[in-house]
Amino acid sequence: NAGVTQTPKFQVLKTGQSMTLQCAQDMNHEYMSWYRQDPGMGLRLIHYSVGAGITDQGEVPNGYNVSRSTTEDFPLRLLSAAPSQTSVYFCATSPGSTTYEQYFGPGTRLTVT
């Protein structure tokens, strides 16, 4: 099993550009989440999903969109990138039935210039 995979690993965008960060899991987990991590900060929740077709906002959702058409994939879209979105982005999954243990992907480092 690959677990949680994220692509790309690194990305540089210009202000105003759009892009999609990909997240895929092969563990058949219902719960998936996107976090951003900034220097000296903990992880902050952007959006999450409790199952295919269901998404909700986290702490810092502005500037990001998500969709969950399948159990396996949970892409994060930046509609119009801003320098404030420079960060490391982590996708996480969880079975969510008897445990809230989350499995994190390796992260995408995004720089917006």
Add this chain to the structure above:
Amino acid sequence: GESVGLHLPTLSVQEGDNSIINCAYSNSASDYFIWYKQESGKGPQFIIDIRSNMDKRQGQRVTVLLNKTVKHLSLQIAATQPGDSAVYFCAGLDRGSTLGRLYFGRGTQLTVWP
């Protein structure tokens, strides 16, 4: 909402010593806590969790203590090894909330000296 925070941003210990990393939370409705370890360039990795109906939980070389009276939890690492060097995060979840509402602290950088 919840606020969790670590008491010290950095901690240095000598190899073989025990490490104690502390965390405080603000919401008394929090009923589940997790400790994560994050090595440089990697995603966080689950270490151990504890529910609010417990005061203590032990894993392999790690122990988490929960004091609900003062809203404090700690992670103890026995016989700390160089491979334990990483950033450690605590995270809390509100009672009745969905998985997505997991709040993370800012992290403590643990450095282990030989």
